[in-house]
Amino acid sequence: MKHILGIIASPRKLGNCELMVKEITRHVPEPHDVSLVRLQDFDIKPCKACYRCLFDKERCVIGDDLNKVLDQILNADAIIVAAPTYLLGASAVLKLFQDRGLAFSAHIERLWGKPAIGVGIAGIPGKEGRTLLDIQSFLTFLKTDIKQTKLIFGALPGEIFFNEANRQTAKELGQSLFGEKTIPKQPCCPLCGGDTFRFLENGQVRCMLCSNAGSVEWTSRGPVVSIERGEHEMVLTKEDVMYHQEWLRNMKRRFVEEKSRIRDIALPFKDGWTWIRP
Ligand SMILES: Cc1cc2nc3c(=O)[nH]c(=O)nc-3n(C[C@H](O)[C@H](O)[C@H](O)COP(=O)(O)O)c2cc1C
Structure with a gap:
Protein backbone atom coordinates (compact mmCIF):
# COMPACT_ATOMS: atom_id res chain seq x y z
CA MET A 1 0.00 0.00 0.00
CA LYS A 2 1.46 3.34 -1.08
CA HIS A 3 1.01 6.40 1.09
CA ILE A 4 0.38 9.60 -0.88
CA LEU A 5 0.70 13.06 0.65
CA GLY A 6 -1.25 15.88 -0.99
CA ILE A 7 0.16 19.33 -0.28
CA ILE A 8 -2.32 22.15 -0.85
CA ALA A 9 -0.84 25.66 -0.99
CA SER A 10 -4.20 27.45 -1.14
CA PRO A 11 -6.13 28.66 1.90
CA ARG A 12 -9.41 28.25 0.00
CA LYS A 13 -11.37 25.24 1.27
CA LEU A 14 -12.75 23.08 -1.57
CA GLY A 15 -10.91 25.41 -3.94
CA ASN A 16 -9.33 24.35 -7.21
CA CYS A 17 -6.03 23.17 -5.71
CA GLU A 18 -7.79 20.94 -3.21
CA LEU A 19 -10.19 19.49 -5.80
CA MET A 20 -7.39 18.84 -8.27
CA VAL A 21 -5.21 17.01 -5.77
CA LYS A 22 -8.16 14.88 -4.62
CA GLU A 23 -9.18 14.11 -8.22
CA ILE A 24 -5.62 13.09 -9.13
CA THR A 25 -5.44 10.66 -6.23
CA ARG A 26 -8.68 8.97 -7.42
CA HIS A 27 -6.85 7.86 -10.56
CA VAL A 28 -3.69 6.45 -9.03
CA PRO A 29 -3.95 2.79 -10.06
CA GLU A 30 -1.66 1.41 -7.35
CA PRO A 31 -3.30 0.57 -3.98
CA HIS A 32 -2.85 3.67 -1.84
CA ASP A 33 -4.10 5.86 0.96
CA VAL A 34 -4.02 9.64 1.05
CA SER A 35 -3.29 12.31 3.65
CA LEU A 36 -3.60 16.01 2.96
CA VAL A 37 -1.89 19.07 4.40
CA ARG A 38 -2.95 22.62 3.75
CA LEU A 39 0.25 24.63 4.22
CA GLN A 40 -1.66 27.71 5.41
CA ASP A 41 -2.96 25.70 8.42
CA PHE A 42 0.60 25.39 9.69
CA ASP A 43 2.80 27.96 11.36
CA ILE A 44 5.74 28.14 8.96
CA LYS A 45 8.14 30.94 9.85
CA PRO A 46 10.84 32.47 7.61
CA CYS A 47 14.34 30.94 7.73
CA LYS A 48 16.54 33.00 10.03
CA ALA A 49 19.81 32.06 8.33
CA CYS A 50 21.42 30.65 11.49
CA TYR A 51 22.77 27.57 9.61
CA ARG A 52 22.35 25.54 12.79
CA CYS A 53 20.52 22.78 10.89
CA LEU A 54 23.80 22.11 9.05
CA PHE A 55 25.73 21.52 12.24
CA ASP A 56 23.71 20.83 15.36
CA LYS A 57 20.81 18.47 15.63
CA GLU A 58 20.18 18.68 11.91
CA ARG A 59 16.64 19.75 12.71
CA CYS A 60 15.58 23.37 12.36
CA VAL A 61 15.72 25.17 15.70
CA ILE A 62 12.79 27.49 14.96
CA GLY A 63 9.93 26.31 17.13
CA ASP A 64 7.17 26.25 14.52
CA ASP A 65 5.34 23.58 12.51
CA LEU A 66 8.05 22.93 9.89
CA ASN A 67 8.92 19.50 11.25
CA LYS A 68 5.26 18.45 11.45
CA VAL A 69 4.96 18.94 7.70
CA LEU A 70 8.45 17.62 6.97
CA ASP A 71 7.69 14.41 8.89
CA GLN A 72 4.58 13.91 6.76
CA ILE A 73 6.72 14.31 3.65
CA LEU A 74 9.35 11.91 4.97
CA ASN A 75 6.71 9.28 5.69
CA ALA A 76 5.03 9.56 2.29
CA ASP A 77 5.80 7.34 -0.71
CA ALA A 78 4.75 10.07 -3.14
CA ILE A 79 3.84 13.75 -3.16
CA ILE A 80 1.21 15.71 -5.07
CA VAL A 81 1.43 19.47 -4.66
CA ALA A 82 -0.96 22.12 -5.95
CA ALA A 83 -0.54 25.87 -5.62
CA PRO A 84 -2.60 28.80 -6.87
CA THR A 85 -1.11 31.68 -8.83
CA TYR A 86 -0.97 34.80 -6.71
CA LEU A 87 0.28 37.86 -8.60
CA LEU A 88 2.09 35.88 -11.28
CA GLY A 89 3.77 33.36 -8.97
CA ALA A 90 2.85 30.45 -6.71
CA SER A 91 1.37 31.42 -3.34
CA ALA A 92 4.17 32.53 -1.01
CA VAL A 93 3.67 29.79 1.58
CA LEU A 94 5.38 27.39 -0.82
CA LYS A 95 8.56 29.49 -0.87
CA LEU A 96 8.37 30.05 2.87
CA PHE A 97 8.52 26.27 3.29
CA GLN A 98 11.20 25.86 0.61
CA ASP A 99 13.41 28.51 2.24
CA ARG A 100 13.76 26.19 5.22
CA GLY A 101 15.25 23.63 2.85
CA LEU A 102 18.78 23.52 4.25
CA ALA A 103 17.20 21.45 6.98
CA PHE A 104 15.90 18.97 4.38
CA SER A 105 19.41 17.97 3.33
CA ALA A 106 19.88 16.01 6.54
CA HIS A 107 17.13 13.67 5.29
CA ILE A 108 18.40 13.23 1.77
CA GLU A 109 18.33 9.43 1.90
CA ARG A 110 14.63 9.37 2.80
CA LEU A 111 13.66 12.21 0.49
CA TRP A 112 15.64 11.43 -2.63
CA GLY A 113 13.60 10.28 -5.62
CA LYS A 114 10.10 10.26 -4.12
CA PRO A 115 7.67 10.34 -7.08
CA ALA A 116 5.97 13.72 -7.32
CA ILE A 117 3.44 15.66 -9.36
CA GLY A 118 2.95 19.42 -9.30
CA VAL A 119 -0.07 21.43 -10.40
CA GLY A 120 -0.37 25.20 -10.70
CA ILE A 121 -3.82 26.78 -10.86
CA ALA A 122 -4.28 30.22 -12.37
CA GLY A 123 -7.48 32.24 -12.82
CA ILE A 124 -6.58 33.82 -16.15
CA PRO A 125 -5.10 31.81 -19.05
CA GLY A 126 -1.64 33.20 -19.80
CA LYS A 127 -1.38 35.07 -16.47
CA GLU A 128 0.24 32.23 -14.55
CA GLY A 129 3.65 33.96 -14.57
CA ARG A 130 6.31 31.82 -12.89
CA THR A 131 3.89 29.57 -10.95
CA LEU A 132 4.98 26.31 -12.55
CA LEU A 133 8.66 27.15 -12.07
CA ASP A 134 7.96 27.88 -8.38
CA ILE A 135 6.28 24.50 -7.98
CA GLN A 136 9.07 22.69 -9.86
CA SER A 137 11.62 24.43 -7.67
CA PHE A 138 9.74 23.45 -4.50
CA LEU A 139 9.68 19.81 -5.60
CA THR A 140 13.34 19.94 -6.66
CA PHE A 141 14.48 21.15 -3.25
CA LEU A 142 12.35 18.42 -1.69
CA LYS A 143 14.61 16.14 -3.78
CA GLY A 158 -14.30 24.41 -8.61
CA GLU A 159 -14.24 26.21 -11.97
CA ILE A 160 -11.41 24.01 -13.24
CA PHE A 161 -13.96 21.22 -13.65
CA PHE A 162 -16.31 23.35 -15.78
CA ASN A 163 -13.85 22.07 -18.36
CA GLU A 164 -14.06 18.27 -18.64
CA ALA A 165 -10.56 18.16 -20.19
CA ASN A 166 -9.15 18.98 -16.77
CA ARG A 167 -10.62 15.76 -15.35
CA GLN A 168 -8.77 13.91 -18.08
CA THR A 169 -5.58 15.76 -17.11
CA ALA A 170 -6.12 14.70 -13.49
CA LYS A 171 -6.54 11.11 -14.66
CA GLU A 172 -3.31 11.20 -16.64
CA LEU A 173 -1.44 12.77 -13.75
CA GLY A 174 -2.73 10.17 -11.32
CA GLN A 175 -1.76 7.34 -13.62
CA SER A 176 1.77 8.70 -13.99
CA LEU A 177 2.56 9.19 -10.30
CA PHE A 178 4.18 5.78 -9.86
CA GLY A 179 4.84 5.33 -13.57
CA GLU A 180 7.42 6.53 -16.06
CA LYS A 181 8.54 10.15 -16.12
CA THR A 182 6.69 12.11 -18.82
CA ILE A 183 9.03 13.97 -21.17
CA PRO A 184 7.54 17.44 -21.80
CA LYS A 185 6.72 18.37 -25.41
CA GLN A 186 8.14 21.89 -25.14
CA PRO A 187 11.92 22.53 -25.12
CA CYS A 188 13.34 21.78 -21.72
CA CYS A 189 16.66 21.60 -19.89
CA PRO A 190 18.33 18.28 -20.74
CA LEU A 191 19.87 18.20 -17.24
CA CYS A 192 16.89 18.83 -14.97
CA GLY A 193 13.79 19.00 -17.16
CA GLY A 194 13.13 22.68 -16.35
CA ASP A 195 11.24 24.56 -19.02
CA THR A 196 11.94 28.19 -18.00
CA PHE A 197 15.01 29.99 -19.33
CA ARG A 198 16.66 33.42 -19.05
CA PHE A 199 18.45 34.84 -22.08
CA LEU A 200 21.97 35.92 -21.16
CA GLU A 201 24.05 38.71 -22.73
CA ASN A 202 26.34 36.32 -24.62
CA GLY A 203 23.45 34.68 -26.48
CA GLN A 204 23.38 31.80 -24.02
CA VAL A 205 20.46 30.76 -21.87
CA ARG A 206 20.26 29.81 -18.22
CA CYS A 207 17.82 27.19 -16.92
CA MET A 208 15.85 28.78 -14.11
CA LEU A 209 15.31 25.45 -12.35
CA CYS A 210 18.85 24.04 -12.02
CA SER A 211 20.58 27.37 -12.82
CA ASN A 212 22.96 25.92 -15.40
CA ALA A 213 23.76 27.73 -18.66
CA GLY A 214 24.06 26.66 -22.28
CA SER A 215 23.02 27.46 -25.81
CA VAL A 216 19.81 27.45 -27.76
CA GLU A 217 19.64 26.56 -31.42
CA TRP A 218 16.62 27.70 -33.44
CA THR A 219 15.74 24.87 -35.82
CA SER A 220 12.79 24.48 -38.20
CA ARG A 221 11.21 22.23 -35.56
CA GLY A 222 11.60 24.87 -32.85
CA PRO A 223 14.30 25.70 -30.30
CA VAL A 224 16.73 23.02 -29.11
CA VAL A 225 18.35 23.76 -25.78
CA SER A 226 21.76 22.40 -24.72
CA ILE A 227 22.74 23.01 -21.11
CA GLU A 228 26.05 22.15 -19.48
CA ARG A 229 26.64 21.11 -15.91
CA GLY A 230 28.28 23.89 -13.90
CA GLU A 231 31.12 23.42 -11.45
CA HIS A 232 29.09 24.10 -8.33
CA GLU A 233 26.05 21.87 -8.61
CA MET A 234 23.26 22.15 -6.05
CA VAL A 235 20.43 19.87 -7.14
CA LEU A 236 21.13 17.50 -10.02
CA THR A 237 22.31 14.40 -8.17
CA LYS A 238 22.37 13.18 -4.59
CA GLU A 239 26.14 13.75 -4.62
CA ASP A 240 25.60 17.36 -5.77
CA VAL A 241 23.26 17.99 -2.86
CA MET A 242 25.81 16.55 -0.44
CA TYR A 243 28.64 18.53 -2.06
CA HIS A 244 26.67 21.75 -1.66
CA GLN A 245 25.88 20.93 1.96
CA GLU A 246 29.59 20.40 2.63
CA TRP A 247 30.42 23.66 0.82
CA LEU A 248 27.99 25.45 3.14
CA ARG A 249 29.53 23.82 6.20
CA ASN A 250 32.94 25.06 5.03
CA MET A 251 31.59 28.60 5.10
CA LYS A 252 31.82 28.45 8.89
CA ARG A 253 35.58 27.97 8.65
CA ARG A 254 35.85 30.76 6.05
CA PHE A 255 33.78 33.05 8.25
CA VAL A 256 36.15 32.49 11.17
CA GLU A 257 39.17 33.13 8.91
CA GLU A 258 37.68 36.31 7.43
CA LYS A 259 36.08 37.60 10.61
CA SER A 260 38.24 40.69 11.11
CA ARG A 261 37.96 41.68 7.43
CA ILE A 262 34.18 41.31 7.57
CA ARG A 263 34.08 43.37 10.80
CA ASP A 264 36.10 46.18 9.15
CA ILE A 265 33.66 46.29 6.24
CA ALA A 266 30.51 46.13 8.39
CA LEU A 267 31.45 48.50 11.22
CA PRO A 268 31.05 51.79 9.27
CA PHE A 269 27.48 50.70 8.45
CA LYS A 270 26.51 49.94 12.04
CA ASP A 271 25.34 53.11 13.82
CA GLY A 272 23.29 56.17 12.98
CA TRP A 273 20.37 54.52 11.15
CA THR A 274 16.67 54.77 11.94
CA TRP A 275 14.99 51.34 12.13
CA ILE A 276 11.22 51.13 12.28
CA ARG A 277 10.28 48.20 14.57
CA PRO A 278 6.87 46.49 14.68
C1 LIG B 1 -4.22 37.27 -4.07
C2 LIG B 1 -4.57 36.62 -5.38
C3 LIG B 1 -3.82 36.88 -6.49
C4 LIG B 1 -4.09 36.24 -7.69
N1 LIG B 1 -3.29 36.49 -8.78
C5 LIG B 1 -3.50 35.84 -9.94
C6 LIG B 1 -2.62 36.05 -11.06
O1 LIG B 1 -1.63 36.77 -11.00
N2 LIG B 1 -2.88 35.36 -12.20
C7 LIG B 1 -3.95 34.53 -12.31
O2 LIG B 1 -4.15 33.95 -13.38
N3 LIG B 1 -4.78 34.29 -11.27
C8 LIG B 1 -4.58 34.92 -10.09
N4 LIG B 1 -5.39 34.68 -9.00
C9 LIG B 1 -6.52 33.71 -9.15
C10 LIG B 1 -6.22 32.35 -8.55
O3 LIG B 1 -5.02 31.83 -9.02
C11 LIG B 1 -7.37 31.41 -8.91
O4 LIG B 1 -8.57 31.91 -8.39
C12 LIG B 1 -7.18 29.97 -8.44
O5 LIG B 1 -8.25 29.20 -8.92
C13 LIG B 1 -7.12 29.87 -6.93
O6 LIG B 1 -6.98 28.52 -6.55
P1 LIG B 1 -7.77 27.92 -5.28
O7 LIG B 1 -9.22 27.85 -5.67
O8 LIG B 1 -7.18 26.60 -5.03
O9 LIG B 1 -7.53 28.88 -4.15
C14 LIG B 1 -5.16 35.34 -7.80
C15 LIG B 1 -5.95 35.08 -6.65
C16 LIG B 1 -5.65 35.71 -5.46
C17 LIG B 1 -6.50 35.42 -4.24
Whole structure:
Protein backbone atom coordinates (compact mmCIF):
# COMPACT_ATOMS: atom_id res chain seq x y z
CA MET A 1 0.00 0.00 0.00
CA LYS A 2 1.46 3.34 -1.08
CA HIS A 3 1.01 6.40 1.09
CA ILE A 4 0.38 9.60 -0.88
CA LEU A 5 0.70 13.06 0.65
CA GLY A 6 -1.25 15.88 -0.99
CA ILE A 7 0.16 19.33 -0.28
CA ILE A 8 -2.32 22.15 -0.85
CA ALA A 9 -0.84 25.66 -0.99
CA SER A 10 -4.20 27.45 -1.14
CA PRO A 11 -6.13 28.66 1.90
CA ARG A 12 -9.41 28.25 0.00
CA LYS A 13 -11.37 25.24 1.27
CA LEU A 14 -12.75 23.08 -1.57
CA GLY A 15 -10.91 25.41 -3.94
CA ASN A 16 -9.33 24.35 -7.21
CA CYS A 17 -6.03 23.17 -5.71
CA GLU A 18 -7.79 20.94 -3.21
CA LEU A 19 -10.19 19.49 -5.80
CA MET A 20 -7.39 18.84 -8.27
CA VAL A 21 -5.21 17.01 -5.77
CA LYS A 22 -8.16 14.88 -4.62
CA GLU A 23 -9.18 14.11 -8.22
CA ILE A 24 -5.62 13.09 -9.13
CA THR A 25 -5.44 10.66 -6.23
CA ARG A 26 -8.68 8.97 -7.42
CA HIS A 27 -6.85 7.86 -10.56
CA VAL A 28 -3.69 6.45 -9.03
CA PRO A 29 -3.95 2.79 -10.06
CA GLU A 30 -1.66 1.41 -7.35
CA PRO A 31 -3.30 0.57 -3.98
CA HIS A 32 -2.85 3.67 -1.84
CA ASP A 33 -4.10 5.86 0.96
CA VAL A 34 -4.02 9.64 1.05
CA SER A 35 -3.29 12.31 3.65
CA LEU A 36 -3.60 16.01 2.96
CA VAL A 37 -1.89 19.07 4.40
CA ARG A 38 -2.95 22.62 3.75
CA LEU A 39 0.25 24.63 4.22
CA GLN A 40 -1.66 27.71 5.41
CA ASP A 41 -2.96 25.70 8.42
CA PHE A 42 0.60 25.39 9.69
CA ASP A 43 2.80 27.96 11.36
CA ILE A 44 5.74 28.14 8.96
CA LYS A 45 8.14 30.94 9.85
CA PRO A 46 10.84 32.47 7.61
CA CYS A 47 14.34 30.94 7.73
CA LYS A 48 16.54 33.00 10.03
CA ALA A 49 19.81 32.06 8.33
CA CYS A 50 21.42 30.65 11.49
CA TYR A 51 22.77 27.57 9.61
CA ARG A 52 22.35 25.54 12.79
CA CYS A 53 20.52 22.78 10.89
CA LEU A 54 23.80 22.11 9.05
CA PHE A 55 25.73 21.52 12.24
CA ASP A 56 23.71 20.83 15.36
CA LYS A 57 20.81 18.47 15.63
CA GLU A 58 20.18 18.68 11.91
CA ARG A 59 16.64 19.75 12.71
CA CYS A 60 15.58 23.37 12.36
CA VAL A 61 15.72 25.17 15.70
CA ILE A 62 12.79 27.49 14.96
CA GLY A 63 9.93 26.31 17.13
CA ASP A 64 7.17 26.25 14.52
CA ASP A 65 5.34 23.58 12.51
CA LEU A 66 8.05 22.93 9.89
CA ASN A 67 8.92 19.50 11.25
CA LYS A 68 5.26 18.45 11.45
CA VAL A 69 4.96 18.94 7.70
CA LEU A 70 8.45 17.62 6.97
CA ASP A 71 7.69 14.41 8.89
CA GLN A 72 4.58 13.91 6.76
CA ILE A 73 6.72 14.31 3.65
CA LEU A 74 9.35 11.91 4.97
CA ASN A 75 6.71 9.28 5.69
CA ALA A 76 5.03 9.56 2.29
CA ASP A 77 5.80 7.34 -0.71
CA ALA A 78 4.75 10.07 -3.14
CA ILE A 79 3.84 13.75 -3.16
CA ILE A 80 1.21 15.71 -5.07
CA VAL A 81 1.43 19.47 -4.66
CA ALA A 82 -0.96 22.12 -5.95
CA ALA A 83 -0.54 25.87 -5.62
CA PRO A 84 -2.60 28.80 -6.87
CA THR A 85 -1.11 31.68 -8.83
CA TYR A 86 -0.97 34.80 -6.71
CA LEU A 87 0.28 37.86 -8.60
CA LEU A 88 2.09 35.88 -11.28
CA GLY A 89 3.77 33.36 -8.97
CA ALA A 90 2.85 30.45 -6.71
CA SER A 91 1.37 31.42 -3.34
CA ALA A 92 4.17 32.53 -1.01
CA VAL A 93 3.67 29.79 1.58
CA LEU A 94 5.38 27.39 -0.82
CA LYS A 95 8.56 29.49 -0.87
CA LEU A 96 8.37 30.05 2.87
CA PHE A 97 8.52 26.27 3.29
CA GLN A 98 11.20 25.86 0.61
CA ASP A 99 13.41 28.51 2.24
CA ARG A 100 13.76 26.19 5.22
CA GLY A 101 15.25 23.63 2.85
CA LEU A 102 18.78 23.52 4.25
CA ALA A 103 17.20 21.45 6.98
CA PHE A 104 15.90 18.97 4.38
CA SER A 105 19.41 17.97 3.33
CA ALA A 106 19.88 16.01 6.54
CA HIS A 107 17.13 13.67 5.29
CA ILE A 108 18.40 13.23 1.77
CA GLU A 109 18.33 9.43 1.90
CA ARG A 110 14.63 9.37 2.80
CA LEU A 111 13.66 12.21 0.49
CA TRP A 112 15.64 11.43 -2.63
CA GLY A 113 13.60 10.28 -5.62
CA LYS A 114 10.10 10.26 -4.12
CA PRO A 115 7.67 10.34 -7.08
CA ALA A 116 5.97 13.72 -7.32
CA ILE A 117 3.44 15.66 -9.36
CA GLY A 118 2.95 19.42 -9.30
CA VAL A 119 -0.07 21.43 -10.40
CA GLY A 120 -0.37 25.20 -10.70
CA ILE A 121 -3.82 26.78 -10.86
CA ALA A 122 -4.28 30.22 -12.37
CA GLY A 123 -7.48 32.24 -12.82
CA ILE A 124 -6.58 33.82 -16.15
CA PRO A 125 -5.10 31.81 -19.05
CA GLY A 126 -1.64 33.20 -19.80
CA LYS A 127 -1.38 35.07 -16.47
CA GLU A 128 0.24 32.23 -14.55
CA GLY A 129 3.65 33.96 -14.57
CA ARG A 130 6.31 31.82 -12.89
CA THR A 131 3.89 29.57 -10.95
CA LEU A 132 4.98 26.31 -12.55
CA LEU A 133 8.66 27.15 -12.07
CA ASP A 134 7.96 27.88 -8.38
CA ILE A 135 6.28 24.50 -7.98
CA GLN A 136 9.07 22.69 -9.86
CA SER A 137 11.62 24.43 -7.67
CA PHE A 138 9.74 23.45 -4.50
CA LEU A 139 9.68 19.81 -5.60
CA THR A 140 13.34 19.94 -6.66
CA PHE A 141 14.48 21.15 -3.25
CA LEU A 142 12.35 18.42 -1.69
CA LYS A 143 14.61 16.14 -3.78
CA THR A 144 11.64 14.45 -5.43
CA ASP A 145 11.48 12.72 -8.79
CA ILE A 146 9.12 15.04 -10.67
CA LYS A 147 6.94 12.89 -12.93
CA GLN A 148 4.91 15.75 -14.39
CA THR A 149 3.88 19.31 -13.70
CA LYS A 150 0.83 20.96 -15.23
CA LEU A 151 -0.93 24.30 -15.33
CA ILE A 152 -4.71 24.38 -15.07
CA PHE A 153 -6.95 27.40 -15.41
CA GLY A 154 -10.01 28.32 -13.37
CA ALA A 155 -10.81 31.33 -11.19
CA LEU A 156 -13.90 30.45 -9.13
CA PRO A 157 -13.61 27.59 -6.64
CA GLY A 158 -14.30 24.41 -8.61
CA GLU A 159 -14.24 26.21 -11.97
CA ILE A 160 -11.41 24.01 -13.24
CA PHE A 161 -13.96 21.22 -13.65
CA PHE A 162 -16.31 23.35 -15.78
CA ASN A 163 -13.85 22.07 -18.36
CA GLU A 164 -14.06 18.27 -18.64
CA ALA A 165 -10.56 18.16 -20.19
CA ASN A 166 -9.15 18.98 -16.77
CA ARG A 167 -10.62 15.76 -15.35
CA GLN A 168 -8.77 13.91 -18.08
CA THR A 169 -5.58 15.76 -17.11
CA ALA A 170 -6.12 14.70 -13.49
CA LYS A 171 -6.54 11.11 -14.66
CA GLU A 172 -3.31 11.20 -16.64
CA LEU A 173 -1.44 12.77 -13.75
CA GLY A 174 -2.73 10.17 -11.32
CA GLN A 175 -1.76 7.34 -13.62
CA SER A 176 1.77 8.70 -13.99
CA LEU A 177 2.56 9.19 -10.30
CA PHE A 178 4.18 5.78 -9.86
CA GLY A 179 4.84 5.33 -13.57
CA GLU A 180 7.42 6.53 -16.06
CA LYS A 181 8.54 10.15 -16.12
CA THR A 182 6.69 12.11 -18.82
CA ILE A 183 9.03 13.97 -21.17
CA PRO A 184 7.54 17.44 -21.80
CA LYS A 185 6.72 18.37 -25.41
CA GLN A 186 8.14 21.89 -25.14
CA PRO A 187 11.92 22.53 -25.12
CA CYS A 188 13.34 21.78 -21.72
CA CYS A 189 16.66 21.60 -19.89
CA PRO A 190 18.33 18.28 -20.74
CA LEU A 191 19.87 18.20 -17.24
CA CYS A 192 16.89 18.83 -14.97
CA GLY A 193 13.79 19.00 -17.16
CA GLY A 194 13.13 22.68 -16.35
CA ASP A 195 11.24 24.56 -19.02
CA THR A 196 11.94 28.19 -18.00
CA PHE A 197 15.01 29.99 -19.33
CA ARG A 198 16.66 33.42 -19.05
CA PHE A 199 18.45 34.84 -22.08
CA LEU A 200 21.97 35.92 -21.16
CA GLU A 201 24.05 38.71 -22.73
CA ASN A 202 26.34 36.32 -24.62
CA GLY A 203 23.45 34.68 -26.48
CA GLN A 204 23.38 31.80 -24.02
CA VAL A 205 20.46 30.76 -21.87
CA ARG A 206 20.26 29.81 -18.22
CA CYS A 207 17.82 27.19 -16.92
CA MET A 208 15.85 28.78 -14.11
CA LEU A 209 15.31 25.45 -12.35
CA CYS A 210 18.85 24.04 -12.02
CA SER A 211 20.58 27.37 -12.82
CA ASN A 212 22.96 25.92 -15.40
CA ALA A 213 23.76 27.73 -18.66
CA GLY A 214 24.06 26.66 -22.28
CA SER A 215 23.02 27.46 -25.81
CA VAL A 216 19.81 27.45 -27.76
CA GLU A 217 19.64 26.56 -31.42
CA TRP A 218 16.62 27.70 -33.44
CA THR A 219 15.74 24.87 -35.82
CA SER A 220 12.79 24.48 -38.20
CA ARG A 221 11.21 22.23 -35.56
CA GLY A 222 11.60 24.87 -32.85
CA PRO A 223 14.30 25.70 -30.30
CA VAL A 224 16.73 23.02 -29.11
CA VAL A 225 18.35 23.76 -25.78
CA SER A 226 21.76 22.40 -24.72
CA ILE A 227 22.74 23.01 -21.11
CA GLU A 228 26.05 22.15 -19.48
CA ARG A 229 26.64 21.11 -15.91
CA GLY A 230 28.28 23.89 -13.90
CA GLU A 231 31.12 23.42 -11.45
CA HIS A 232 29.09 24.10 -8.33
CA GLU A 233 26.05 21.87 -8.61
CA MET A 234 23.26 22.15 -6.05
CA VAL A 235 20.43 19.87 -7.14
CA LEU A 236 21.13 17.50 -10.02
CA THR A 237 22.31 14.40 -8.17
CA LYS A 238 22.37 13.18 -4.59
CA GLU A 239 26.14 13.75 -4.62
CA ASP A 240 25.60 17.36 -5.77
CA VAL A 241 23.26 17.99 -2.86
CA MET A 242 25.81 16.55 -0.44
CA TYR A 243 28.64 18.53 -2.06
CA HIS A 244 26.67 21.75 -1.66
CA GLN A 245 25.88 20.93 1.96
CA GLU A 246 29.59 20.40 2.63
CA TRP A 247 30.42 23.66 0.82
CA LEU A 248 27.99 25.45 3.14
CA ARG A 249 29.53 23.82 6.20
CA ASN A 250 32.94 25.06 5.03
CA MET A 251 31.59 28.60 5.10
CA LYS A 252 31.82 28.45 8.89
CA ARG A 253 35.58 27.97 8.65
CA ARG A 254 35.85 30.76 6.05
CA PHE A 255 33.78 33.05 8.25
CA VAL A 256 36.15 32.49 11.17
CA GLU A 257 39.17 33.13 8.91
CA GLU A 258 37.68 36.31 7.43
CA LYS A 259 36.08 37.60 10.61
CA SER A 260 38.24 40.69 11.11
CA ARG A 261 37.96 41.68 7.43
CA ILE A 262 34.18 41.31 7.57
CA ARG A 263 34.08 43.37 10.80
CA ASP A 264 36.10 46.18 9.15
CA ILE A 265 33.66 46.29 6.24
CA ALA A 266 30.51 46.13 8.39
CA LEU A 267 31.45 48.50 11.22
CA PRO A 268 31.05 51.79 9.27
CA PHE A 269 27.48 50.70 8.45
CA LYS A 270 26.51 49.94 12.04
CA ASP A 271 25.34 53.11 13.82
CA GLY A 272 23.29 56.17 12.98
CA TRP A 273 20.37 54.52 11.15
CA THR A 274 16.67 54.77 11.94
CA TRP A 275 14.99 51.34 12.13
CA ILE A 276 11.22 51.13 12.28
CA ARG A 277 10.28 48.20 14.57
CA PRO A 278 6.87 46.49 14.68
C1 LIG B 1 -4.22 37.27 -4.07
C2 LIG B 1 -4.57 36.62 -5.38
C3 LIG B 1 -3.82 36.88 -6.49
C4 LIG B 1 -4.09 36.24 -7.69
N1 LIG B 1 -3.29 36.49 -8.78
C5 LIG B 1 -3.50 35.84 -9.94
C6 LIG B 1 -2.62 36.05 -11.06
O1 LIG B 1 -1.63 36.77 -11.00
N2 LIG B 1 -2.88 35.36 -12.20
C7 LIG B 1 -3.95 34.53 -12.31
O2 LIG B 1 -4.15 33.95 -13.38
N3 LIG B 1 -4.78 34.29 -11.27
C8 LIG B 1 -4.58 34.92 -10.09
N4 LIG B 1 -5.39 34.68 -9.00
C9 LIG B 1 -6.52 33.71 -9.15
C10 LIG B 1 -6.22 32.35 -8.55
O3 LIG B 1 -5.02 31.83 -9.02
C11 LIG B 1 -7.37 31.41 -8.91
O4 LIG B 1 -8.57 31.91 -8.39
C12 LIG B 1 -7.18 29.97 -8.44
O5 LIG B 1 -8.25 29.20 -8.92
C13 LIG B 1 -7.12 29.87 -6.93
O6 LIG B 1 -6.98 28.52 -6.55
P1 LIG B 1 -7.77 27.92 -5.28
O7 LIG B 1 -9.22 27.85 -5.67
O8 LIG B 1 -7.18 26.60 -5.03
O9 LIG B 1 -7.53 28.88 -4.15
C14 LIG B 1 -5.16 35.34 -7.80
C15 LIG B 1 -5.95 35.08 -6.65
C16 LIG B 1 -5.65 35.71 -5.46
C17 LIG B 1 -6.50 35.42 -4.24
